[in-house]
Amino acid sequence: MEGARVWKRDDFKTEEELLAQIQADIDAIPKTDLIVEDVGYDPVQNPKQDFMTDRETDLVSQHLKRTIELLVDAVFNEAKTAAKLAGSTEEYLNEPLKVRWVEAYFPWTAPSWEIEVWWKGEWLECCGCGDVQKLVLDNSRLGNSIAWAFGIGLDRIAMLLFGIPDIRLFWSLDKRFINQFKQNRISIFKPYSKYPGSVRDISFWLPKDNEGQYLKLHENDLMEIVRENAGDLVESVKLVDEFTHPNTGKHSQTYRVNYQSMDRNITNDEVNLMNEETREELVQKYGVQLR
Structure with a gap:
């Protein structure tokens, strides 16, 4: 992303009017709580341009x-909040x-210049x-102007x-x-596994409670049981099917469980064991009838 600010000299009767406007523009910029280490410019290695006066250079650079700084303050405080x-x-x-x-x-x-931000214990180059060079302004048909760009x-x-660790993810x-x-909306990236997952479906008939109403189970209820048996090896639990039998009136649910490790391939034997333990606990805890 690029941006620029231009002041056309022809819009002002005198240089003093131009300088006063730039100063007013500086004063209008909201203040921040940044701790700033500023630096000027080396007249040999990083010189000003001859077509700009010293005062113009100072004010344009300040602006x-x-x-x-205002942009950086907004971006990084948003990152902190997220x-x-x-x-x-x-x-x-x-x-x-x-x-x-x-x-x-x-x-x-x-x-x-470049601006760097102290972030998580190191200086990060931001922009x-x-x-702006006179030749760039001339080629942009802004010859009698002064400007900055980033x-x-x-x-x-x-x-x-967003806390994204690898640019290739974009x-x-x-x-x-x-x-x-x-x-x-700014939300922090949640890592996911590069190893393949293994999916198992668990289907069952729901029991009735003491009032004759079918038990209500939710994804969170099943996730709690799966977590107890599989720990961090369960990636997700989703309700994928739900229906009522037209003849018996019995109510059925099917949940899809994705088992997946963040750091290794898991075997079918491991998955089958964890899934069977989950099925058995569903029967013991909720009295469901497995299908």
């Missing part, structure tokens, strides 16, 4: 940095956000930016926001990945 909602208690979630500016080189801006990798930011068509995310 650039305050804008990027992690807390997901149940994380890591120390970094309670630490103030720190950023630092580092001088850099890009062919389309001068002076140029490159700087005051570029940021959305995939990198998304990885931080090209995955696996529904276990795709279905974890909804529009306008």
Whole structure:
């Protein structure tokens, strides 16, 4: 993702009016609680451009940095909130956000910088930016203007926001990945196994309670039993079929259990044993009649 801000000199009668407008734009940027390590620019290694005055360079650069800091503050605080909602208690979630500016080189801006964020114990490079080169403005038919621009990798930011460990997952068509995310909502990625799962169906007739009503079982009830027998080797439990017999009136349910390990292949013998233990416990705990 790229962004830019342009001030056209022709829109102002004097340079002082232009500078006053840029200063007003800076003052209008909301303040953040970021801890900022700022840096200027080296006149030799990272020089300003001759077509901009010193004051123009200073103000445009200030506006650039305050804008990027506001963006970083919003993005990383959203990431903290999402992690807390997901149940994380890591120390970094309670630490103030720190950023630092580092001088850099890009062919389309001068002076140029990168902003880095202190995140989970290390400095992370977020985006490159700087005051736009005169040639770029001329080629954009903005010759008599001054501007700044930035570029940021959305995939990198998304990885931080959603806790995604591998960039290759963005090209995955696996529904276990795709279905974890909804529009306008930040949720932390839940890892899933790269090893194949093994599916078993459990079908049974439900018993009646003391009032003659058929027992009501839910996926959570079955999941509790499966977890007791299979632990972390159960990936999901879903109700896949439910019907009432037209002649007897008996009520039936079928649940599909997916057994899957995060770190190894599990054998059919293991799955059969866990599934049989679950079936037996269903009979003992709820009095169902297995089909």
